[in-house]
Amino acid sequence: MAAQDNYNLQQNEGGSVQAETAWKDSPFHVSGLTVAYHHKPVLWNVTYTAPKGELIGIIGPNGAGKSTFLKAALGLIPKLSGETTVFGKPVRKMMDKVAYVPQRNAVDWDFPATAVDVVMMGLYAKVGWFRWLGRRQRQEALKSLEAVGMTAFADRQIGQLSGGQQQRVFLARALAQDADVYLMDEPFAGVDAATEKAIIEVLRTLVKRGKTILVVHHDLESVTQYYSHVLLINGQHIASGPTAEAFTAENLQKAYGGRLASTQLEGLQSSAKEQE
Amino acid sequence: MPSLVDILFLSAGYNTALVCIGAALLGAASGAVGVFVLLRKRTLVSDAISHSTLPGVALAFIVGELFFGVGRSLPVLLVGAALSAGIGVLAVDWIRSHTRLTEDTAIGTVLSTFFALGMVLLTVIQSMSVAGRAGLEGFLLGATSGMTYSEAMIIAIAAVVVGFALLLRIKEFTILCFDEGFAAASGYNVTMLDRTLLLLLLAVVVIGLKTVGLVLIIALAIIPPVAARFWSERVPVVVALSAAIGAVGSYLGAAISASAPDMPTGGIIVLVLFSFFVVSLIGSPVRGLLAAYLRHRRFQGQVHMRQGLLSIAHDEPILEPVTRKLLVKARFMEGDGRVTPTGYAQARVIARDQALWNLYKQEEPDEAATVQEWSLKLIQEVLPPDTVKSLENKLGARVIPVGV
Numbered sequence: 001m002a003a004q005d006n007y008n009l010q011q012n013e014g015g016s017v018q019a020e021t022a023w024k025d026s027p028f029h030v031s032g033l034t035v036a037y038h039h040k041p042v043l044w045n046v047t048y049t050a051p052k053g054e055l056i057g058i059i060g061p062n063g064a065g066k067s068t069f070l071k072a073a074l075g076l077i078p079k080l081s082g083e084t085t086v087f088g089k090p091v092r093k094m095m096d097k098v099a100y101v102p103q104r105n106a107v108d109w110d111f112p113a114t115a116v117d118v119v120m121m122g123l124y125a126k127v128g129w130f131r132w133l134g135r136r137q138r139q140e141a142l143k144s145l146e147a148v149g150m151t152a153f154a155d156r157q158i159g160q161l162s163g164g165q166q167q168r169v170f171l172a173r174a175l176a177q178d179a180d181v182y183l184m185d186e187p188f189a190g191v192d193a194a195t196e197k198a199i200i201e202v203l204r205t206l207v208k209r210g211k212t213i214l215v216v217h218h219d220l221e222s223v224t225q226y227y228s229h230v231l232l233i234n235g236q237h238i239a240s241g242p243t244a245e246a247f248t249a250e251n252l253q254k255a256y257g258g259r260l261a262s263t264q265l266e267g268l269q270s271s272a273k274e275q276e
Numbered sequence: 277m278p279s280l281v282d283i284l285f286l287s288a289g290y291n292t293a294l295v296c297i298g299a300a301l302l303g304a305a306s307g308a309v310g311v312f313v314l315l316r317k318r319t320l321v322s323d324a325i326s327h328s329t330l331p332g333v334a335l336a337f338i339v340g341e342l343f344f345g346v347g348r349s350l351p352v353l354l355v356g357a358a359l360s361a362g363i364g365v366l367a368v369d370w371i372r373s374h375t376r377l378t379e380d381t382a383i384g385t386v387l388s389t390f391f392a393l394g395m396v397l398l399t400v401i402q403s404m405s406v407a408g409r410a411g412l413e414g415f416l417l418g419a420t421s422g423m424t425y426s427e428a429m430i431i432a433i434a435a436v437v438v439g440f441a442l443l444l445r446i447k448e449f450t451i452l453c454f455d456e457g458f459a460a461a462s463g464y465n466v467t468m469l470d471r472t473l474l475l476l477l478l479a480v481v482v483i484g485l486k487t488v489g490l491v492l493i494i495a496l497a498i499i500p501p502v503a504a505r506f507w508s509e510r511v512p513v514v515v516a517l518s519a520a521i522g523a524v525g526s527y528l529g530a531a532i533s534a535s536a537p538d539m540p541t542g543g544i545i546v547l548v549l550f551s552f553f554v555v556s557l558i559g560s561p562v563r564g565l566l567a568a569y570l571r572h573r574r575f576q577g578q579v580h581m582r583q584g585l586l587s588i589a590h591d592e593p594i595l596e597p598v599t600r601k602l603l604v605k606a607r608f609m610e611g612d613g614r615v616t617p618t619g620y621a622q623a624r625v626i627a628r629d630q631a632l633w634n635l636y637k638q639e640e641p642d643e644a645a646t647v648q649e650w651s652l653k654l655i656q657e658v659l660p661p662d663t664v665k666s667l668e669n670k671l672g673a674r675v676i677p678v679g680v
Contacts, residue, residue, distance in 0.1 A: 071457065095461065100461030112508060112509045112510055121454065125464075149661065152661075162648075164663075191642075192639075192663060193639065193640060194666050195643070
C-alpha cells in the first residue's frame with residue numbers, strides 16, 4: 001500500500017502545474033471523486049483530466065469501479081465528494097454536451113419500443129414539452145441507425161434484436177444526441193466481432209470530428225489497438241496518459257496485482273511497443 | 277329503475293349519465309397513468325396509496341363534521357384522502373431509501389398500518405352521534421348510487437386534468453421507464469419525474485375512491501395497462517389502448533351497476549375490465565397466448581422443414597412423417613419420397629445457409645446464443661449485412677454439393 005501512496009504523490013507533484021490550467025479546456029474533468037456503497041469505498045479520490053479529441057480506454061480489473069466512475073462523475077449515483085466539469089463548467093449544466101451509453105443489461109429489453117423509438121429518445125431533450133416527435137426526428141434517427149448498419153432493423157421490437165444489435169441501437173441513440181463527449185459503459189461486452197468492428201469504426205469517425213470518447217473496456221488484448229489514451233483505475237487512479245506511456249507492465253501490475261501473469265504482461269507490453 | 281339500455285345510451289337521466297361519463301374519464305386517466313407505473317415496475321405502490329387514503333378520509337370526516345359541519349362533502353374527504361395517501365407514499369419511499377428493506381416490504385408495512393388506522397377511525401365515527409356517517413363505507417368498495425351531480429362533476433374534471441398532465445410529460449415518462457440512467461444523463465431530473473408519476477397515480481386513486489373504492493382501485497391502474505400491453509409494442513399505442521380499455525370498462529361497469537339496486541360499482545367495473553384482460557391474453561395477435569401457440573407451431577414447422585432439407589443435402593433418409601408431409605406440401609418431395617429438382621435447389625440454399633450459421637456460432641458463441649432465429653431463417657434476414665459479409669468471406673465460395 002505504501003508504494004501506491006508514494007506513486008500518487010509523485011503524480012500530483014509532477015502534473016500540478018500543467019493540471020491547473022488544463023482542466024478548464026478539458027471536455028471531461030473529474031477531481032477528487034470518492035464513492036462508497038454502504039460505507040465501503042469503491043472509488044477513492046480519483047482525479048482525471050480527459051484530453052480533447054481522443055479515444056480513451058478506462059481499464060481496470062473487475063470491481064475496480066470503472067462503471068461507477070462514469071456514473072458518479074455524471075451524477076447518476078450519489079458520491080461522497082468530487083466535482084466534474086465539461087469545458088470548465090459543472091457537468092449538470094452541460095448535459096446536452098454529454099452522451100452516455102449505459103451497459104446493455106441496465107435496461108429491460110421487453111420494453112414496448114422499436115429500435116428507431118429508442119434512437120429517438122436521444123432527441124427528446126431537444127424537443128420541448130407536449131410535443132411528440134415527428135417525421136424530421138424520425139429521419140434523423142434513421143440516419144443514426146444507418147451509421148451503425150442497423151437500417152434494416154429500425155422497426156423491430158428491441159427485445160427481438162441480438163445483443164450486438166441492441167448495443168448498436170444504443171450507440172445510434174448516442175449519435176443522435178450529437179454531443180461533444182461520449183461516455184460508454186462496456187459497449188463491447190457480449191457482442192460479435194463484426195459489431196465490435198462496426199462500433200470502433202464509428203468511434204474513430206467521431207474522434208476525427210474532434211469528439212472525446214471514454215470507454216469502459218474489459219479486454220486488455222485490444223487496448224493498444226483501440227485507444228490513444230488510457231485511464232487505469234483500481235479503486236484509485238493508477239495511471240493515465242497516452243497509451244504507449246501509461247499502459248505499461250508496471251502500471252498493469254499495480255492495477256491488477258497478482259491477477260495478471262507476468263507472461264501476459266510481457267505480451268501486452270510488447271504489443272504496445274509495436275503500436276508505437 | 278332505468279334499464280341497462282337506457283343507461284348505456286345516456287338516456288336514464290342526467291345524473292346517471294354524468295356518473296357513467298365520470299367513470300369513463302376516470303378509467304381513461306388511470307389506464308394511461310397505469311401504463312407508466314407498470315413499465316416502471318411499481319404497480320404495487322398503487323395498493324399502498326389506496327389503502328393509506330382511509331385514515332385521511334376518516335379524519336377529514338371527523339374534523340369536517342365536528343368543527344365545520346361539512347364532513348360529508350366529497351372535496352373535503354378527497355383532500356383528506358390525498359394528504360394521508362401522500363404521507364403513505366413518502367413513508368414507503370423513506371423506508372426504501374433509508375433502510376435495506378425492499379419496496380414490497382415497505383409497501384406491505386405501510387399499507388396494513390394505514391388501513392388498520394383507518395378501520396379504527398371508522399369505528400370511532402360509528403360511535404359518534406352524527407348523521408350521515410353511512411357514506412364512508414362507500415369508500416371501501418365504491419358506490420355510485422347516491423352520487424350527486426356535483427360529485428360526479430368533480431370526478432370528471434379531475435380525471436381530465438390528470439390525463440392532460442400525463443400527456444404533457446409522456447416523453448419524459450417513457451425515457452424514465454426505459455432507461456433511468458440515460459434519462460438522468462440527458463439532463464432529466466429522475467427523482468422529480470418519479471414523484472410526478474406517483475403524484476398522478478395518487479390523484480387517480482383518490483378521485484376513483486368514490487366510484488371504485490379503495491380495495492379495488494388498484495385494478496383500474498393495473499388491468500387496463502396489462503391488457504393493452506398484449507396488443508402493441510409501442511408506448512404511445514399502449515397508452516392509447518389502455519386509456520380506451522379503462523374508459524370502456526369503467527363506463528360499462530358503472531352503467532351495469534346503475535341498472536340494478538345495490539350493485540357494487542367497483543366490483544362490476546373490475547369484472548368487466550378482467551373480461552377485457554382475458555380476451556387480450558388469449559386473443560391478441562401480438563403477444564396473446566393463441567398467437568404464441570400458433571407461432572410455436574410455425575416454429576416447429578420451420579425446424580422440421582430445415583432438418584428435412586439438410587437431410588436431403590446430406591443424402592440422409594427422412595423418417596419423420598411430419599417432416600415428409602411438410603416437404604411434400606412444399607413440393608420439395610414427391611409423395612413416394614423422390615426429391616424434386618426444386619427440392620434439391622432449396623436444399624443447396626439451406627445447406628449453405630446452415631454452414632454460415634454454424635460458422636457464426638463457432639466464431640461468436642455469445643452473440644449467436646442471443647439470436648432468436650438462429651438457423652431458422654436465412655442468415656441475411658436476421659444478421660446485419662456486414663456480419664453476413666464477413667462470414668461469407670470466411671466460408672469462401674465453397675458450395676455444398678447436393679443431389680448430384
